[in-house]
Amino acid sequence: MDYGYRMLRHxxxxxxxxxxxxxRLTLVPTFLxxxxxxxxxxxxxxSYTAFTDPTVDPSQLPDVNPGVIFLTVLAGVVVxxxxxxxxxxGWHRFVLLEEYGRGVVPNWHGPYILSYLxxxxxIGLFAVAVxxxxxxxxxxxxxxxxxxxxxxxxxxxxxxxxxxxxTRVGLILPAAAxxxxxxxxxxxxxxxxxxxxxxVPLFFIALAMTLANQLVAVIFGQSALGIxxxxxxxxxxxxxxxxxxxxxxxxxxxxxxxN
Numbered sequence: 100m101d102y103g104y105r106m107l108r109h110x111x112x113x114x115x116x117x118x119x120x121x122x123r124l125t126l127v128p129t130f131l132x133x134x135x136x137x138x139x140x141x142x143x144x145x146s147y148t149a150f151t152d153p154t155v156d157p158s159q160l161p162d163v164n165p166g167v168i169f170l171t172v173l174a175g176v177v178v179x180x181x182x183x184x185x186x187x188x189g190w191h192r193f194v195l196l197e198e199y200g201r202g203v204v205p206n207w208h209g210p211y212i213l214s215y216l217x218x219x220x221x222i223g224l225f226a227v228a229v230x231x232x233x234x235x236x237x238x239x240x241x242x243x244x245x246x247x248x249x250x251x252x253x254x255x256x257x258x259x260x261x262x263x264x265x266t267r268v269g270l271i272l273p274a275a276a277x278x279x280x281x282x283x284x285x286x287x288x289x290x291x292x293x294x295x296x297x298x299v300p301l302f303f304i305a306l307a308m309t310l311a312n313q314l315v316a317v318i319f320g321q322s323a324l325g326i327x328x329x330x331x332x333x334x335x336x337x338x339x340x341x342x343x344x345x346x347x348x349x350x351x352x353x354x355x356x357x358n
Contacts, residue, residue, distance in 0.1 A: 110342045270347055
């Protein structure tokens with residue numbers, strides 16, 4: 100598993116060693132749509148606690164047409180997905196091609212971003228199909244072995260296993276960012292030599308992010324101030340996950356050496 104630890108160190112160094120450039124490439128595309136959406140809702144009279152507190156009486160919420168709310172949220176989600184892919188393509192290309200952005204946004208590569216979006220959608224469908232099958236099996240096992248400990252082990256194993264599967268086929272994403280063709284099967288085969296080693300960075304990244312988020316939740320509770328560290332942790336996790344895929348593509352497809 101030594102190679103797995105080396106991958107983990109490389110990914111962490113890649114992110115925190117280029118944090119300034121990461122901010123210029125990804126912060127605006129990642130958070131601007133959500134910030135605009137949040138500001139719009141607050142202008143309608145919704146408070147932050149209205150979104151996070153399930154005990155809020157619906158009759159006390161602002162009188163806004165539900166259809167308008169639905170369409171606004173839908174538009175926000177669509178724009179956020181597109182800008183996320185824009186940021187992801189920018190980060191992959193920065194690491195693999197040393198391509199810098201323009202000011203505080205990455206260069207716009209429309210065809211590559213569209214390809215990235217399409218492949219991400221396919222991965223999403225794959226994840227849903229695997230999740231449904233896994234949940235059926237887990238449900239059967241939990242009906243037989245009614246234990247909280249067993250449930251925790253099964254659900255933890257499912258989460259790690261699903262992330263592992265997505266990562267194995269996920270090399271199609273940095274390939275899309277570079278304008279290269281790659282299938283699920285080719286990604287699976289390319290990542291095969293390091294398949295077991297992948298569990299190390301996946302496990303420790305997930306563990307570190309989970310503990311950090313729990314710490315923030317304990318410190319800030321329902322306070323609106325908690326949204327700032329939560330957003331920062333989300334951004335770091337996105338960068339780490341993107342960097343792991345970038346590292347895998349660089350080492351397993353382009354045959355670069357791992358520093």
